[in-house]
Amino acid sequence: MTVSPAKEEQSAIGARAETMLSELGAISSEPNRLIRLFLSPEHRRAADLITGWMKSAGMSVAEDALGTVCGHWQPPGATGKRRLLIGSHIDTVIDAGRYDGPLGVVVGILAVKHLASRNVSLPFGIDVLAFGDEEGSRFRSTLASSSACAGIFDNASLAFADRNGVTLAQAIETYGKSAAGIPAAAYAREEAAAYVEVHIEQGPVLEAKNLPLGVVTAIVGQSRMRVVVLGEAGHAGTVPMPMRHDALVGSAEIVLAVERIAKTYSADNMVATVGRIEASPGATNVIPGRVGFSIDLRSATDSMRKAAIEQIKQDAQRIAASRKLEVAFEPFHETVTTPCAPHLQDLLASAIEDLRIEDLAQRAIRLPSGAGHDAQVMARLCPSAMLFVRCRGGISHNPAEYASPADIGLATAALVRFVERFAETQT
Numbered sequence: 001m002t003v004s005p006a007k008e009e010q011s012a013i014g015a016r017a018e019t020m021l022s023e024l025g026a027i028s029s030e031p032n033r034l035i036r037l038f039l040s041p042e043h044r045r046a047a048d049l050i051t052g053w054m055k056s057a058g059m060s061v062a063e064d065a066l067g068t069v070c071g072h073w074q075p076p077g078a079t080g081k082r083r084l085l086i087g088s089h090i091d092t093v094i095d096a097g098r099y100d101g102p103l104g105v106v107v108g109i110l111a112v113k114h115l116a117s118r119n120v121s122l123p124f125g126i127d128v129l130a131f132g133d134e135e136g137s138r139f140r141s142t143l144a145s146s147s148a149c150a151g152i153f154d155n156a157s158l159a160f161a162d163r164n165g166v167t168l169a170q171a172i173e174t175y176g177k178s179a180a181g182i183p184a185a186a187y188a189r190e191e192a193a194a195y196v197e198v199h200i201e202q203g204p205v206l207e208a209k210n211l212p213l214g215v216v217t218a219i220v221g222q223s224r225m226r227v228v229v230l231g232e233a234g235h236a237g238t239v240p241m242p243m244r245h246d247a248l249v250g251s252a253e254i255v256l257a258v259e260r261i262a263k264t265y266s267a268d269n270m271v272a273t274v275g276r277i278e279a280s281p282g283a284t285n286v287i288p289g290r291v292g293f294s295i296d297l298r299s300a301t302d303s304m305r306k307a308a309i310e311q312i313k314q315d316a317q318r319i320a321a322s323r324k325l326e327v328a329f330e331p332f333h334e335t336v337t338t339p340c341a342p343h344l345q346d347l348l349a350s351a352i353e354d355l356r357i358e359d360l361a362q363r364a365i366r367l368p369s370g371a372g373h374d375a376q377v378m379a380r381l382c383p384s385a386m387l388f389v390r391c392r393g394g395i396s397h398n399p400a401e402y403a404s405p406a407d408i409g410l411a412t413a414a415l416v417r418f419v420e421r422f423a424e425t426q427t
């Protein structure tokens, strides 16, 4: 017998989720666009709001040294420290939508609230985790919060500085925490039974197939790096074109090479993005002498990504030499392609199929994730899996991001059903 919410309850849950997501979405450092950075005053306000929701859902709440909010529910029947982890993130990109990250936290809380209201007995506890650093929007330390929980936090990232020169170590202190407490954030392996994350798809596949939910097969690997191109600053009016060492024009040529090389790996679904570029000294009448830009490169096969990076470096050196520039690469983030645990994928697929959603194909669809997620780090701790929720137009990292209350209600029902099915495998 399942306690998974039926259709009417799903509508109420979806409506409640929508309200919660609007409240969270209103917490921003700017009035006209959503920006919620790691360890910022907005992070604090969002964490406080979530703490209140977790408490009213029947959870005890704690925070670790990186501000991850952890709501714990110990159901009847659960003894010991073993727990199922459910999580996602509450930091955002610049000018974000409301669903990327918060959706998974809200659905986790509502699933626990539902299970607690039914007094469901489980052989493990449940922790709902609201991570604060998935996007890497403030520091280069992408996925720092989940890395701490997984016990793989890299202390070198404490020295990373934000745009204002504040280091991660300083930001932790200002947030009222201590970096010395980071090791204590790690779960012991025997405590963590599994990690599951609900997230908007951030792509168009589910919508195109007219399906509300899908099971993630793997999260693609990523390489992120900063490229610094050095030329010579000079007078915009006096230096003839053939005599210039313009770092920005050279960078533009390198950016085009990045695009061209990534396209040659289209069979591997490689994608490359230069999302940030700064030219110095940055004046209209000065030839740029120094340029820094980012590269974000993703692909399903780690070896293909490595090969592409080598090609990019060779092309960049060739372009720099032809323009008498210097170029240097500084890698700062590397994650390998992370498969989701097959047995958890099967349980999620069965949970979706148990809901008997109209229009759902016989078997739940499975698809890879091109976006990075906390799940890829938590997979280093314990078996991990992800449930994707359809989003309108596949749009994400954009204020137009949207998932319907009906689909969110269904996702919560699928998560509850997953918990039940997972419990059956644990007894």
Ligand code: GLV
Pocket: 134, 135, 370, 371, 372, 373
């Ligand atoms: C996170 O959203 C990422 O994949 O960049």
Ligand code: MN
Pocket: 089, 100, 101, 134, 199, 372, 373
């Ligand atoms: Mn996300």
Ligand code: MN
Pocket: 093, 100, 135, 371, 397
């Ligand atoms: Mn994101």
